[in-house]
Amino acid sequence: DMEALSKDFDDLSEDFKNFATTHKDYSTRLEELVKLQGKCMKELSHQRYRMGIIRKSMKKVEKNPQNRDAVKEVEKKMKQRKVQLYEMEQALPKANGLYLKVILGNVNVSILNKDDKFKYKDEYEKFKFIINGIALFISIINIFMNSRVLDLLFMFLLVWYYCTLTIRESILRVNGSRVKGWWLTHHFISTVLSGVLLIWPNNVVYYSFRKQFMWFNVYISFVQFLQFRYQRGCLYRLRALGERHNMDITIEGFHSWMWRGLSFLLPFLFLGYAFQLYNAYTLYQLSYHREATWQVPVLSAMFFVVFLGNTLTTMMVIPQKLKE
Amino acid sequence: DMEALSKDFDDLSEDFKNFATTHKDYSTRLEELVKLQGKCMKELSHQRYRMGIIRKSMKKVEKNPQNRDAVKEVEKKMKQRKVQLYEMEQALPKANGLYLKVILGNVNVSILNKDDKFKYKDEYEKFKFIINGIALFISIINIFMNSRVLDLLFMFLLVWYYCTLTIRESILRVNGSRVKGWWLTHHFISTVLSGVLLIWPNNVVYYSFRKQFMWFNVYISFVQFLQFRYQRGCLYRLRALGERHNMDITIEGFHSWMWRGLSFLLPFLFLGYAFQLYNAYTLYQLSYHREATWQVPVLSAMFFVVFLGNTLTTMMVIPQKLKE
Numbered sequence: 001d002m003e004a005l006s007k008d009f010d011d012l013s014e015d016f017k018n019f020a021t022t023h024k025d026y027s028t029r030l031e032e033l034v035k036l037q038g039k040c041m042k043e044l045s046h047q048r049y050r051m052g053i054i055r056k057s058m059k060k061v062e063k064n065p066q067n068r069d070a071v072k073e074v075e076k077k078m079k080q081r082k083v084q085l086y087e088m089e090q091a092l093p094k095a096n097g098l099y100l101k102v103i104l105g106n107v108n109v110s111i112l113n114k115d116d117k118f119k120y121k122d123e124y125e126k127f128k129f130i131i132n133g134i135a136l137f138i139s140i141i142n143i144f145m146n147s148r149v150l151d152l153l154f155m156f157l158l159v160w161y162y163c164t165l166t167i168r169e170s171i172l173r174v175n176g177s178r179v180k181g182w183w184l185t186h187h188f189i190s191t192v193l194s195g196v197l198l199i200w201p202n203n204v205v206y207y208s209f210r211k212q213f214m215w216f217n218v219y220i221s222f223v224q225f226l227q228f229r230y231q232r233g234c235l236y237r238l239r240a241l242g243e244r245h246n247m248d249i250t251i252e253g254f255h256s257w258m259w260r261g262l263s264f265l266l267p268f269l270f271l272g273y274a275f276q277l278y279n280a281y282t283l284y285q286l287s288y289h290r291e292a293t294w295q296v297p298v299l300s301a302m303f304f305v306v307f308l309g310n311t312l313t314t315m316m317v318i319p320q321k322l323k324e
Numbered sequence: 325d326m327e328a329l330s331k332d333f334d335d336l337s338e339d340f341k342n343f344a345t346t347h348k349d350y351s352t353r354l355e356e357l358v359k360l361q362g363k364c365m366k367e368l369s370h371q372r373y374r375m376g377i378i379r380k381s382m383k384k385v386e387k388n389p390q391n392r393d394a395v396k397e398v399e400k401k402m403k404q405r406k407v408q409l410y411e412m413e414q415a416l417p418k419a420n421g422l423y424l425k426v427i428l429g430n431v432n433v434s435i436l437n438k439d440d441k442f443k444y445k446d447e448y449e450k451f452k453f454i455i456n457g458i459a460l461f462i463s464i465i466n467i468f469m470n471s472r473v474l475d476l477l478f479m480f481l482l483v484w485y486y487c488t489l490t491i492r493e494s495i496l497r498v499n500g501s502r503v504k505g506w507w508l509t510h511h512f513i514s515t516v517l518s519g520v521l522l523i524w525p526n527n528v529v530y531y532s533f534r535k536q537f538m539w540f541n542v543y544i545s546f547v548q549f550l551q552f553r554y555q556r557g558c559l560y561r562l563r564a565l566g567e568r569h570n571m572d573i574t575i576e577g578f579h580s581w582m583w584r585g586l587s588f589l590l591p592f593l594f595l596g597y598a599f600q601l602y603n604a605y606t607l608y609q610l611s612y613h614r615e616a617t618w619q620v621p622v623l624s625a626m627f628f629v630v631f632l633g634n635t636l637t638t639m640m641v642i643p644q645k646l647k648e
């Protein structure tokens with residue numbers, strides 16, 4: 001009845017008052033925190049700026065062999081400091097790069113908490129895994145069937161997938177991931193490549209390449225699954241390393257695991273790159289076909305660039321990992 | 325020399341220690357704040373949940389005419405409470421919708437500060453303005469020239485633009501914007517529509533529609549500029565209303581300005597919708613052409629849906645604004 005209802009509402013109003021107080025407290029603290037955040041960010045860039053200056057003068061002082069030991073000492077400390085600053089930066093918001101600014105605008109996508117960062121990366125890997133599964137499924141069907149609509153759907157999926165990857169990876173980068181610039185460029189080129197495939201008129205030249213392309217996709221999906229296993233293994237092991245100070249998993253243990261994973265993965269990767277080169281070659285030959293449209297040489301060039309970039313970047317990873 | 329360098333580094337290390345203290349303080353406060361945030365969010369949803377229950381029992385109590393006045397009283401208070409809760413929600417993070425979850429993943433895009441929200445919206449309007457200018461420029465060239473590459477570039481731009489809009493508008497929605505679901509759907513359909521235009525083979529049917537389509541784009545760009553003026557006017561006036569408690573701009577003043585703006589804009593909008601209907605009609609007729617591909621009826625249907633949705637939504641805005 002009405003009385004009970006009024007009483008209910010009054011009770012709720014009482015609760016609301018408490019909530020309003022909590023909220024007020026929260027708002028004040030939030031404002032303070034933002035100020036403190038700004039201060040930290042300023043100090044961080046100040047530290048970096050001055051370290052840059054010191055590094056420069058170090059270059060000069062270094063020339064005197066008498067100073068060599070002292071310089072080495074400072075250098076070592078600087079390296080440590082750099083790591084510390086990087087760690088501290090992880091709890092501070094970071095500005096978006098140009099690409100994110102254009103797509104998302106100036107919204108803050110920083111994740112300030114290690115656990116959430118991990119979850120975000122993990123989710124990103126899972127996202128790739130799922131879309132890869134779908135792509136594998138469609139490309140297998142496409143090998144046995146020949147439907148223009150399914151072809152287009154597949155290429156739409158690729159455009160969308162690679163486009164989404166560039167966004168997510170830019171977000172990962174804002175959040176401290178060291179993913180190499182090439183992989184972002186790679187996904188960007190792949191977006192355009194899939195777009196060009198999409199508008200390629202389906203004439204005889206297209207059909208000369210179609211089967212090979214679908215096999216290529218099947219192979220790439222397969223490799224991506226291997227890569228998923230490896231990347232996810234790295235992610236979980238690195239997290240365990242960071243969390244457990246009792247070192248259940250030692251750095252050495254991680255490194256030996258990583259090398260095993262990597263040496264298993266690398267042959268498959270390079271075979272994939274060879275396939276990309278082969279695509280470029282096939283398309284190059286087809287570009288002399290009577291009915292070849294502009295898409296054919298453009299696709300050939302793009303496959304070649306992708307082959308080159310992938311091969312060089314992956315080859316460079318090896319000596320870099322040996323140094324660590 | 326070396327001594328100065330060492331001294332520099334030691335000074336910097338001193339600064340670093342202070343910084344580390346500040347950072348530590350910051351991290352602690354951040355953690356506390358996140359907890360408090362969680363508490364506020366819980367209380368908020370608790371309030372909403374209980375208000376829902378009260379609303380339900382109100383429906384029953386209402387039937388007794390004796391209670392009418394008391395119910396009205398509670399109803400009024402509930403409305404106020406709803407507004408208060410909405411205001412309080414603006415300072416709390418909000419989960420992403422499904423669309424953002426798929427594209428961006430589970431990264432937090434909430435803007436917790438009114439000023440930043442305003443800036444974000446303002447930037448979004450400017451973004452539309454700029455891309456519109458580019459689209460207008462290209463479509464005018466396209467009327468006088470006929471280059472397949474420029475056509476494709478234009479349609480790529482449209483796909484990209486509408487896709488980006490859906491993302492940005494989803495972010496705006498997370499941040500409390502009341503943009504109607506239809507406009508998001510509209511941009512989503514427009515993305516697909518532009519994608520279909522992109523893969524439409526350029527045969528004679530395409531060329532029968534091309535000129536009309538380019539004029540349509542010129543007109544739409546023009547309308548978008550008018551819309552930009554209106555939306556931006558609303559944005560700045562609403563901000564002034566919210567900020568100045570001395571009410572330089574009164575609500576009445578705002579409403580009269582809004583109505584003038586709206587009545588100027590509406591005829592142009594409806595003319596645009598008529599143009600969309602005309603596009604649908606032309607494409608419908610063309611779909612009987614001998615060389616018509618599947619893209620023609622699909623585009624026709626999509627233009628019709630867009631026409632329908634736009635007309636209905638815009639017509640519904642008017643009585644809604646009258647009620648306010």
Ligand SMILES: CC(C)(COP(=O)(O)OP(=O)(O)OC[C@H]1O[C@@H](n2cnc3c(N)ncnc32)[C@H](O)[C@@H]1OP(=O)(O)O)[C@@H](O)C(=O)NCCC(=O)NCCS
Nearest residue numbers: 176177178179180183220223227231234269272310314317
């Ligand atoms: C060679 C390879 C296995 C090395 O992986 P790795 O051991 O993680 O390499 P790095 O140590 O340089 O990784 C640095 C960061 O970049 C990320 N990363 C590496 N390669 C990536 C890729 N191809 N895409 C996205 N992110 C990548 C890592 O996850 C890591 O992220 P973190 O800083 O957040 O932890 C990996 O780069 C790879 O799989 N490349 C092949 C991809 C490819 O060729 N695909 C095309 C189709 S075959």
Ligand SMILES: CC(C)(COP(=O)(O)OP(=O)(O)OC[C@H]1O[C@@H](n2cnc3c(N)ncnc32)[C@H](O)[C@@H]1OP(=O)(O)O)[C@@H](O)C(=O)NCCC(=O)NCCS
Nearest residue numbers: 500501502503504507544547551555558593596634638641
């Ligand atoms: C009819 C119209 C002028 C009303 O605008 P309005 O007065 O801002 O309408 P509302 O009060 O319903 O707006 C609510 C919110 O939605 C936003 N919004 C309204 N129409 C929008 C649109 N078409 N796109 C994006 N956002 C829109 C407003 O900015 C406002 O945002 P806020 O909550 O952050 O302040 C506007 O909806 C409009 O311009 N529609 C036509 C768009 C169109 O037809 N384009 C297609 C090509 S012609």
